[in-house]
Amino acid sequence: MELPIQYTEKMKKLLGDEYSKYLESFEESRYFGLRVNSLKLTPKMFRDKNVFSLTSVPWCREGFYYAGEQRPSKHPYYHAGLYYLQEPSAMSPGAILPIQPGERVLDVCAAPGGKSTQLGARLQGEGLLVANDISAGRAKALLKNIELFGIRNSVVMSEPPERLKERLPNFFDKILIDAPCSGEGMFRKEPDMVKSWNEEMLVYCQKEQGGILEACAGMLRPGGMMLYSTCTFAVEENEKSISDFLERHQEFSLVPIEKENGFSAGMGALAQCARLYPHKIKGEGHFLALMQKTEEGSQDLTLEETGEKEKDILPYLEFEKEVLKIKLSGTFKIFGDSLYLLPEGMPAMKGLRVLRTGWQLGTMKKGRFEPSQAFAMGLSQGEVTNVEDFSLADDRVIRYLKGETVEADGKEGWTLVCVDGLPLGWAKRQGGRLKNKYAVGWKWE
Template sequence: MELPIQYTEKMQKLLREEYPEYLESFEDSRNFGLRVNLLKLTPEAFCDKSAFPLTPVPWCNEGFYYAGDQRPAKHPYYHAGFYYLQEPSAMSPGAILPIQPGEKVLDVCAAPGGKSTQLGAKLQGEGLLVANDISAGRAKALLKNIELFGIRNSIVMSEPPERLKERLPNYFDKILIDAPCSGEGMFRKEPDMVKSWNEEMLSFCQKEQAGILEACAEMLRPGGMMLYSTCTFGVEENEKSIAEFLERHQEFSLIPIAKQYGFSSGIGELQQCARLYPHKIKGEGHFLALMQKTGEGNQGIISEEVGEQEKDILPFLEFEKEVLKTKLDGTIKIFGESLYLLPEGMPSMKGLRALRTGWQLGTLKKGRFEPSQAFAMGLAKDEVSNVEDFLLADDRVIRYLKGETVEADGRDGWTLVCVDGFPLGWAKRQGGRLKNKYAVGWKWE
């Protein structure tokens, strides 16, 4: 690979005697990783089920390496939301930011959703995840991954961070900033990124990083933690960005990140930060800075959404009584034709651009309720009274995922289709046939 001379000179100065070893890492094959969905099953249970060999990623308890000749995206377990395919180093920010169930968490640059799904799984269905990306197009991929993982307690948004800070001051317990950067740490994995590397891009990224940090500083409550990460090596985008932020914000301080698993210390005075180099770990390049907001003050109090009257959601209540074993607990809200179960304590979304506001249950049309794909993925088998559970080896699993009608005797009506006990989607059973309701955009190809 031909690297820009200006870049190689900078890396020689940064790495010194380690530079030849760094260059040699480009001869190594890239690493492939997946991260188990803790909302669905434990890493141990997944390993028992896995159809391909796995090796643990040391810095992420639910992360695993898999061989490059394997195709985990072409497996029914992927469609059941068992795991997310993620570069191993990219698992480190979500692993290091300490998330507790019940917290309010923001992933401010969230698409395509790798880190958001990791944070959402750690919440274990309690609290609130706000997954935001300024690009509406990229936010659509983020939305699919949130839904595939079965995360009920999330809001998927597409707003500039400056807009969010106006509405959500001192609101979040934890914030993850996977900042836009020059991507130097991904050159081995994505060689095309080398072509776009230049000084103009570096300057643009630094400006964006500063703006995002400023906005997030206002959204974090006193006592809360914020993790800043990039997939680049440049001091300008890493230690310099953090040092300048800390100089402007005396209420923030760095929390040391343990130097284990091959992690290196930050440059200069910011030794508390961590750097991941491809010649020291099995992964690509990354930078991590964990900060805590000190000072006094209360978490911001935000007006909450008000639920619907029962008369307005009667078709859903009839579906709930017929199909679910127990009544859903929480606030139900209609946005357009869609029906949502709102996360507890969810703020008012009036005036904000949101792709999803909670757990989308389905749509209300002409006096009837049609359950959504997201509804199916967020359920557990034992929450539904009418289930068709196929074994993995059953050819009807793939046929269902391709959108075909399949044969299966049982009670007529809405049916949750599962594989090995885990939901794939809906079907409507009639006369021993399952009329396929699997999401069109999710079909097996």
């Protein structure tokens, strides 16, 4: 690979004697990774299924390497939301930020959803995940991945961070900033990124990073923690961005990141940060800085959304009584013709660009309720009365995922279609056939 001269000179200065080893890493194949969805099963349970050849990613307990010739995206388990395909180093930010169930968590640059699905799984259905991306187009991919993972307690948004700061001051317990950057750490994985690299890009990215950090500082509650990450080696975008931020914000301090599993210390006075180099780990380049806000000050109270009256959601309640073994509780809200179950502590979102407000249960039209794909993915087999559970070897699994009607005797009406006990979507059984209700945009191709 031919690297820009300006870039190689910077890397020689940065790495010193290690520069030759860094260059040698370009001769090695990139690493492929997947991260298990702990909302659905444990890493051990997934490994015991023995569907892929796996080895553990040391810095992420749910992460695994798989062989590049394998195709986990072309497997029914992918469509069941059992895992997310993710470059191994990219698993580190979501693994290091200490998330506890019940917390309010923001992923501010979230698309396409790798880190958001990781954070959402770690919340274990408790608390609130706000997944935001300024690009409405990219946020659509984010939304699909959130729904595929079966995350019930999330809000998917597309707003500038500065706008969120105005509405949600001192609101979040934890914030993850996977900042836009020049992408130097991805050169081996994505060689085309080399062509677009230049010094002007570094200046632009550093300015963007500073703005995002400023906005997030105002959204973090006292005592909260914020993790900043990039996939670049540039000091200007890493240590410089963080040191400039800390100079402006004396209420923030760095939290040391353990230097294990091949992680290296940050440069200069920012040794508490971590750098990931492809010649030292099985993964691409990354930078991590974990910061905490001092306890002084108070967390602002934010007005919560009010719910619908029971009489307004009767079609859903009839569906619940007939189809589910559980009774959902919480705040129900209708937006347009869609019914949502809001996460606990959900703030009022009027006036903001929101793609999803909580768990989309389905649509209500003309006195009828029709369940959504997101509803199916957030349920478990044991929560539904009428289930059709196919084995992995059954050819009806692929046929269902392609949108076909399949034969299956059983109780008529709404049916949750599963593979090995794991939900794929809905169907409506009639006359020994399952009329397919799998989401059109999700179909197997």
